[in-house]
Amino acid sequence: MWPCLVMSAALLVVLRRDLPRKHLHRLPSLNPITLRRLRVVYCVLSLRCTIMAGASLHPPTDPCANGERSGHAAVPSSDVGTGGEDAGIPVVDYDVLVNGAADQRAQAIRDLGRACEDWGFFMVINHGVPEDLKEAVMETCRELLLSLPAEEKAEYLEAGPMDPVRIGSGFYSVVDGARYWRDYFKMFVHPELLHCPAKPAKLRDVATEYAVKTRHLLLSLATAISESLGLDGDRVREAMDLESCFQILAANHYPPYAGPGDVGLGLPPHSDHGFLTLLFQNGVDGLQVEHDGRWVLATPLPGAFFVIAGDQMEIVSNGRYKSTLHRAVVGGERARMSMVSMISPCLDTVVEPVPELAQDGQGLEFRGIRYRDYMEHQQSNKLNGNAALDIARVQRDISGAENCD
Ligand code: OGA
Ligand code: NI
Numbered sequence: 001m002w003p004c005l006v007m008s009a010a011l012l013v014v015l016r017r018d019l020p021r022k023h024l025h026r027l028p029s030l031n032p033i034t035l036r037r038l039r040v041v042y043c044v045l046s047l048r049c050t051i052m053a054g055a056s057l058h059p060p061t062d063p064c065a066n067g068e069r070s071g072h073a074a075v076p077s078s079d080v081g082t083g084g085e086d087a088g089i090p091v092v093d094y095d096v097l098v099n100g101a102a103d104q105r106a107q108a109i110r111d112l113g114r115a116c117e118d119w120g121f122f123m124v125i126n127h128g129v130p131e132d133l134k135e136a137v138m139e140t141c142r143e144l145l146l147s148l149p150a151e152e153k154a155e156y157l158e159a160g161p162m163d164p165v166r167i168g169s170g171f172y173s174v175v176d177g178a179r180y181w182r183d184y185f186k187m188f189v190h191p192e193l194l195h196c197p198a199k200p201a202k203l204r205d206v207a208t209e210y211a212v213k214t215r216h217l218l219l220s221l222a223t224a225i226s227e228s229l230g231l232d233g234d235r236v237r238e239a240m241d242l243e244s245c246f247q248i249l250a251a252n253h254y255p256p257y258a259g260p261g262d263v264g265l266g267l268p269p270h271s272d273h274g275f276l277t278l279l280f281q282n283g284v285d286g287l288q289v290e291h292d293g294r295w296v297l298a299t300p301l302p303g304a305f306f307v308i309a310g311d312q313m314e315i316v317s318n319g320r321y322k323s324t325l326h327r328a329v330v331g332g333e334r335a336r337m338s339m340v341s342m343i344s345p346c347l348d349t350v351v352e353p354v355p356e357l358a359q360d361g362q363g364l365e366f367r368g369i370r371y372r373d374y375m376e377h378q379q380s381n382k383l384n385g386n387a388a389l390d391i392a393r394v395q396r397d398i399s400g401a402e403n404c405d
Pocket of ligand 1: 250252267272279286287326327328337338340
């Protein structure tokens with residue numbers, strides 16, 4: 001039985017290394033156990049092939065076993081932005097935003113609008129998400145990435161961008177060869193948490209609780225952002241069907257980095273495909289955001305979350321609030337971890353700019369695009385800054401006339 005499985009899986013790997021996992025289900029007349037075994041062998045062989053090809057995909061179970069990821073990306077230390085508490089990153093006090101007196105609230109909304117316009121990035125304090133819940137979700141995801149045996153993770157290793165649970169290295173190893181110094185776990189948590197790895201046993205509960213609390217926070221921020229654009233609080237939420245929003249949780253683990261090059265790149269510059277991303281880290285800095293043409297290292301206030309504007313923010317606001325380019329650098333001896341909770345429009349919503357935000361004489365900057373299509377497009381190609389937005393951007397010629405092709 002096993003030699004036969006190895007042979008079949010090897011054949012699949014040789015024929016088509018990036019064969020999506022779902023195709024394995026289509027193989028005729030295999031019982032589920034054989035299918036599962038075949039999938040494990042296929043994943044292991046795929047990893048071996050990637051390593052032999054020099055791309056060095058590290059299985060996340062053993063993310064830094066020998067300290068090498070050949071062909072990976074690094075940045076010179078001179079390119080690492082300055083940061084620290086005086087970097088000027090805007091701070092939003094959530095408590096004032098929801099409970100403040102009318103004048104305090106109005107001021108907080110104006111400040112939020114300026115943060116979105118100038119940075120597309122801010123910290124949120126007094127957000128009400130308990131510290132012990134943050135710790136629990138990060139610890140559970142660390143256990144999943146670092147302590148679970150390969151067989152437990154195998155079925156998620158070959159997942160594609162639209163699969164509900166995914167474990168991998170780099171950005172998307174099929175397109176980037178896992179050049180980046182990162183292992184990740186991603187899971188769709190809303191509108192349904194249908195698929196959740198069975199281990200660690202507490203993952204489902206802890207992820208659900210964290211998703212509910214962070215979704216509530218992000219939806220309230222969406223209301224305030226809508227007001228900051230001069231719209232009704234509900235307007236932006238309605239435009240994207242955020243009540244049944246699509247939400248992803250992700251954990252990033254960046255192993256310690258020992259060169260070559262000065263600083264390893266964990267994630268290349270990109271903007272997020274969703275509407276708003278909430279992020280916290282394990283006390284090791286590494287997130288950088290682009291601001292006024294420079295990379296700024298983001299150092300959080302104690303307990304704060306970072307909030308990052310995504311591509312849907314740029315589309316729905318008709319370009320008033322841009323999505324923010326950011327990247328993750330890693331370096332030094334300490335492993336870095338970050339937890340991401342991102343809300344996006346409902347997958348079937350066609351996202352387009354709120355018409356009230358059309359600019360005088362210019363009209364709308366973006367055409368409508370179904371969020372599912374946008375996400376698939378951004379996630380299936382190499383990360384390239386915020387270039388994915390171009391598929392939704394209205395092209396104009398020099399005279400400003402709309403180009404219809
Ligand atoms: C991401 C991301 C940055 C970080 O997951 O999209 O940008 O600091 N992460 O981990
Ligand atoms: Ni990101």
